[in-house]
Every structure is written in structure tokens, then in C-alpha cells.
Amino acid sequence: MSRAAERLRTVIHHLDGATASIRASPTSAQTLTYSPPQKLRYSFDTGILTPEQRLFYEENGFLVIKNLVSETDIDRFRKEFEQICQQKVKVPGLIVMRDVAIAKSEFVPDQRAVSKLQDFQEDPELFRYCALPQILKYVECFTGPNIMAMHTMLINKPPDAGKKTSRHPMHQDLHYFPFRPTDRIVCAWTAMERVTRQNGCLVVLPGTHKGTLKEHDYPDWEGGVNKMYHGVRDYDPNHPRLYVEMEKGDTVFFHPLLIHGSGMNQTQGFRKAISCHYASGDCYYIDVRGTTQENIESEVKDIALKKYGVNELAFQDMWALRGRLVQGERTSL
Ligand SMILES: CCCCCCCCCCCCCC(=O)SCCNC(=O)CCNC(=O)[C@H](O)C(C)(C)COP(=O)(O)OP(=O)(O)OC[C@H]1O[C@@H](n2cnc3c(N)ncnc32)[C@H](O)[C@@H]1OP(=O)(O)O
Ligand SMILES: Nc1ncnc2c1ncn2[C@@H]1O[C@H](COP(=O)(O)OP(=O)(O)OP(=O)(O)O)[C@@H](O)[C@H]1O
Ligand SMILES: O=C(O)CCC(=O)C(=O)O
Ligand SMILES: [Fe+2]
Ligand SMILES: [Mg+2]
Numbered sequence: 001m002s003r004a005a006e007r008l009r010t011v012i013h014h015l016d017g018a019t020a021s022i023r024a025s026p027t028s029a030q031t032l033t034y035s036p037p038q039k040l041r042y043s044f045d046t047g048i049l050t051p052e053q054r055l056f057y058e059e060n061g062f063l064v065i066k067n068l069v070s071e072t073d074i075d076r077f078r079k080e081f082e083q084i085c086q087q088k089v090k091v092p093g094l095i096v097m098r099d100v101a102i103a104k105s106e107f108v109p110d111q112r113a114v115s116k117l118q119d120f121q122e123d124p125e126l127f128r129y130c131a132l133p134q135i136l137k138y139v140e141c142f143t144g145p146n147i148m149a150m151h152t153m154l155i156n157k158p159p160d161a162g163k164k165t166s167r168h169p170m171h172q173d174l175h176y177f178p179f180r181p182t183d184r185i186v187c188a189w190t191a192m193e194r195v196t197r198q199n200g201c202l203v204v205l206p207g208t209h210k211g212t213l214k215e216h217d218y219p220d221w222e223g224g225v226n227k228m229y230h231g232v233r234d235y236d237p238n239h240p241r242l243y244v245e246m247e248k249g250d251t252v253f254f255h256p257l258l259i260h261g262s263g264m265n266q267t268q269g270f271r272k273a274i275s276c277h278y279a280s281g282d283c284y285y286i287d288v289r290g291t292t293q294e295n296i297e298s299e300v301k302d303i304a305l306k307k308y309g310v311n312e313l314a315f316q317d318m319w320a321l322r323g324r325l326v327q328g329e330r331t332s333l
Helices: 001-016 025-033 053-059 071-085 124-131 133-143 294-308 315-322
Strands: 061-065 095-098 114-118 147-157 168-171 184-192 202-203 242-244 251-254 261-263 272-279 324-327
Touching: 025 053, 053 061, 053 315, 071 114, 071 124, 071 147, 071 272, 124 133, 124 147, 124 324, 133 147, 133 184, 133 324, 147 315, 168 315, 251 294
Parallel strands: none
Antiparallel strands: 061 251, 095 114, 114 147, 147 272, 147 324, 168 261, 184 251, 184 272, 202 242, 202 261
């Protein structure tokens, strides 16, 4: 370990146990060779993250871990995705989403392309992703030991049909979630192939996790927007953007307030990623009435009614039904 890293580790160890924030007095300041950071609020020390990694997440709201999921596992997820598209496998509760503008398809000729699978918690093969020990080891740093898998997706960003509908507007995932506390929620997103600016990698606004939940709505896009793809209403277009290019198997962990999206897919291939949103089992549900999240609640309820004829289910219950324990105890969610 480098000297700097060693020093950081000592500082962080000290801060973790601290109950009050530390202020350097004029005398002690003379002996300090660094300015002490505030107590770390976004992660725990479980011996997994290096001090640099914890500080990086603290400052930026995301962290990329290279080569975390094996080629073999990813190929199995891809195979299962293919089986689902060909309807050789039926999964209870699964939502199959198709891009608003796409007619061409992969795996299923003469059908509109599948752009996203959502809620695959009842598919044992895909759900293996959410329980991979090497993923949970990192998730625990953000959620603590009781871990719920709350939301699952396999995103298959299609080649853009020319209307830019393959874009995902800039958003905060917390907009969709009626549970708190915010800092005990984290998303794991694994590239199933090389993702670049060309095929629509994730784009993040580093540091925006330190802000608040913003108002979300459909962006004003000429070519149309996919259902429920709300975007931050007035995000600062001058905020520095980072294109998170990744290799197959690389995994990014990010905070639910981090503003992110993805650009259009300008290649002919379908860009694949698999993801899970985790929350501490100790999180609690909130009522979103009277908040900026009211619009998504009402939209989700409309879909539940139209698609399943379900009327009496609360937004919170929809999440409680989908959530699955993957480690520790289901204490609250
Ligand atoms: C219970 C539900 C729970 C959901 C929880 C969400 C939480 C999210 C948390 C996320 C956190 C992360 C953040 C995120 O990930 S944000 C993005 C999340 N997106 C979704 O969750 C979308 C979920 N998808 C669906 O519910 C269905 O697939 C929809 C409703 C879209 C289609 O339904 P269905 O499969 O039955 O299709 P159909 O062929 O019978 O068409 C029916 C009507 O819909 C129109 N249409 C079709 N495709 C699209 C499209 N892409 N865009 C716009 N409209 C579309 C179609 O023209 C037709 O309209 P009309 O001709 O009748 O006028
Ligand atoms: N007007 C907008 N409102 C909200 N989000 C936008 C807007 N324009 C672009 N975005 C989002 O910003 C992110 C990156 O956009 P960016 O402009 O880099 O990509 P692009 O327009 O798809 O392709 P290109 O790299 O050629 O510019 C994407 O998430 C995209 O959906
Ligand atoms: O894979 C992508 O394009 C990003 C998807 C995303 O951010 C989401 O569905 O919440
Ligand atoms: Fe997102
Ligand atoms: Mg652009």
C-alpha cells in the first residue's frame, strides 16, 4: 500500500467511528498534512473497498469495478434472454418492453424489438445475477448486510431507428422508488459486451448524488419517448458529463440520486446490459403523495390497471411484491 493510501485508511477508520465531525483547530492544523474529509456517509468499511474507492464514490456517486462478472455467466444470461424473446421460456410477472419506434427485431423475426426486460425476479437463470457473491460483496458496502433485490432489468438498447428513441433521458432512479433512506440504495449495472459512446453507454453527471431528487417528466423529444422514460426537468446542460465506457463484465455501482442516462445506439447491434437495484432490508416505504414522485406513481398504477386489471394495490405493495431477499434478513421492506 502506498503511503498516501495508508494515511487515508487511518483517517477513514477514525472518521467511521466518529460521532461528531472533526474540525482542525489552528494548532492542530499546523501538524496536519491533509485536510480531513467529513465523515463518509455513502459507504461502509467492510474491508472490500479501498479508501480511494470509498472517496471516489463519496465525491462522484458511482464506482466502476472492472471484470467483475465472468464471460461464462454473461453468456448464460444472454442465452436466457434469447429464450425469453423466442417465448421458449415464460416468466411470471416479467415486463417485456419494446422501443416506440423500432420495427426490426433480434431473435424474433417479424416482431418489434425487445428493448428491455423488467422484473425477472421469477426467472432463476437471470436472477442468478442478483445473487452473485462478487456483486453482493460490493453491494453490502452501500446497503449494509441485509440486502433486498428490488428491481431487475436486462436492457437491450436497439440500433436507433432514426428518431433517437433509443436514448434514455437524464434521470435519477430514486424518482421510481417509494423507499428510503436514499443512501442505502444502490444500482449494479453490468456491461454484457463492450459499451461505448457509439452504442449508447451510460452517461453520468458526477457528483449529482449530493443533490436532491428533482422533478421528472417526459422530455420534449420530437421523435417520441418511451413509456415511463421520464427525465430530469431542468438539469444543467453545462454540468460536466462523463461517458462511462466499459468492457464486457465490468460493473458500475451507482447512487440512486446520480443523474444519468444513455445516448442513442448508433451501431447496428443491440447493446446489452443487466442490472439490479438493491436496497437495505432495513429501508422503509414512504407515501409519495404530495411529492414530485406522484406522477410516476399514478402512471404505474394506470399500467397495473390497464394491463392486469389491478386497482387496489398500493404503489408500495407493488414494490414489496417484487422485492426479493438476497442476503441477511428481510427486516422491513
Ligand atoms: C405494474 C407495472 C410496474 C412497473 C414498474 C416500473 C418501475 C420502474 C422502475 C424503473 C427504474 C429505472 C428507470 C427506468 O427504467 S424507466 C423505464 C421504465 N419503463 C417501463 O417500466 C416501461 C414498462 N413497460 C410497459 O409497461 C409496457 O411495455 C408498455 C405499457 C410500454 C407497453 O405495453 P404492452 O407491452 O402491453 O404493449 P402493447 O403492444 O400492448 O401496447 C400497448 C400500448 O402501449 C404503447 N407502447 C408500446 N410500447 C411503448 C413504448 N415503448 N413507449 C410508449 N408506448 C408504448 C402501444 O403503442 C400501445 O398504445 P395504444 O396503441 O394502445 O395507444
Ligand atoms: N434535451 C435533452 N433532455 C434530456 N436529456 C437529453 C437531452 N439531450 C440528450 N439527452 C441525454 O443525454 C445523454 C447523452 O446525450 P448525448 O448528446 O451525449 O448523446 P446523443 O445525443 O444520443 O449522441 P451524441 O453522442 O451523438 O451526442 C443521453 O442520456 C441522452 O438521452
Ligand atoms: O442501460 C441504460 O441505457 C440505462 C438504463 C437506466 O438508466 C434505467 O433503466 O434506469
Ligand atoms: Fe436509470
Ligand atoms: Mg447529442
